[in-house]
Amino acid sequence: MTPAFTRVLGSGFVTGEHCIKNDALSKICETSDEWIRERTGIEQRYFVEEGTTTSDLGVRAARKALEDAKVSADEIDYIVFATMTPDYYFPGCGSLLQTKLGIANVPALDIRQQCSGFIYGLQVCDALIRAGISKRLLFVGAEIHSGFMPWSKKAFDLITGKSQEAITPEEHARNTQFRDRTSLFGDAGGALVLGPTDDPERGLLGFVLHSDGSKAESLYVPAAGFAYRPYVNQGQVDEARYVPSMDGRTVFKMAVSKMPEAVNEVCQKVGATVDDIRMLIAHQANLRINEAVQKSLKLPDERVYNNIQRYGNTTAATIPIAYDECRKSGKVKAGDLVCFVGLGAGFHWGAALMRE
Template sequence: MSTSVYSRIIGTGSYLPEFVLTNDELAKRVETSDEWIRDRTGIRQRHVAAEGQTTGDLAFEAATRALANADVDAREIDLLILGTTTPDIIFPSTACLLQHRLGANGCAAFDVNAACSGFIYALGVADKFIRSGAARTALVVGAETLTRMLDWNDRTTCVLFGDGAGAAVLRADSQAGVLSTHLHADGAHKELLYNPVGVSAGFKDEPNHGVRVMMAGNEVFKVAVKTLDAVVEETLAANQLDKSAIDWLIPHQANLRIISATAKRLAMPMERVIVTVDKHGNTSAASVPLALDHAVQSGKVKRGDLLLLEAFGGGFTWGSALVRY
């Protein structure tokens, strides 16, 4: 009789750049205020990568910590997936660059670009690899240097984003860990949240070569709340669970209002929701693993807890993961 194989998270890690940009400091650059930003987003500060510090650098720090916490040598990794929209270079992938720095040469390594849903997508792919027997030990990373693509004169976007990285080590196990993942996308909403830079499409005569985030904030908010509600219901139904079974909600840290709306849908008190958006803003693909590591290292999340991870990002992309930690 064959034994079912699951993937379990055996270690997490995260890293934030040293430089902290507070709302008050940001208000010296653009017409805004600490009160305006906090009221609309819940953000108080964000971390900004130093000059010359790359997405790969942040990923390396987070990955090293995750491996140490998992007590896993890099040479044991047989799959490395990195979620990012801000790769170091077009190619090789940042995952390949990270693989070499870690000394995990030889295993499959690739980037996933699903914007803010990048880590959830990467986790879903890694879970499938492990369940199929194609991998035993996977390193999944979400890392971004989004401040490199901001227009610091546009207060609707520059107040939102920050830099950071988070990572998780998954290993094959007979005990259930990742119970299910649910991934979705709808490119019809592309114009609501995007960056106009492209290789094959060119730069479209955009100022600064178009290296900036373009966003219709109110519309993104409406779609995000609706789709996250749907994916939460999908996740619960797929696992035949009532929402009361969830111990912790670990959401994408984009906006406190969106987080609160999802918590309300689950009838979860905010005390059971991991919130870090105030400390580092929206770090895109790094957001969920940063929150996950914070929850683990702070002692809030304990072994056996049932976690609901979810994210929503440009594409639009969205997804969830139900995890028995």
């Protein structure tokens, strides 16, 4: 018998080991706490210790979610892993996480939808469970963005407090070229354990997803791809073309228009209204974007959750982290209608509704 809905059985998240305040970044580039807060709302972010991988963060988050769900790793029959910062170009992180958790040879699927990875992945998980393919599914979103940072080891040691030795003026000036992007991101992982429910009052209710590749180069990494031969070369490294390239105005315009549209669309699809939403959990890319989305939807502060101030943009991990905090703090209660919404590179965007 096909289950009525997919429900969350457990959740958990972890961050990188090093908490980096805005003032620390001013040691390695021309920026300040005020400059970053005004533009993004971010106060701090976390970076991993060198050698920690995305799959490592995924494992740590997964263990917390499994413990919360009271589900053992050997009960998991499917893994979905969302990330844009995998340990390797290939293979993906799903099978690496599977081995590190000691899970038997169950399917491990990797998806690449960047900042909308959680929304897209959640629909995939829902489809797998509703089709009866999975009974206990582990869904992980994890990222290590510190690999994008064009900083020397000396700069990392300076911001993490391992050293007080200043970088050169030349390196400081070079780092400043990328401050609009390097100040945005953090390292973290979030995880959900999902399973079927026959309770028509609880679970995932519906999704709307969209893509538009016509503006893809407004937010992309212009290196290390098979548009080049070889796919990575010294010139790309020297020019730091592995750092994401972003047209901030286009991204902002897309986000503040497409995200409210998606929320309204998914509400209409399931026969609800925006006023029925008890908690809106948006992807945490920029606090100014989320404030504009909230204003467009006319939702009061108590029905919108933001935590970008503490973690920065952690891409596929932002929504599961925020959901875990809401769930465990009581901001989301049984019976509440929760809406997830996000937009990311591609462009991909969408929204999902869930009855807690």
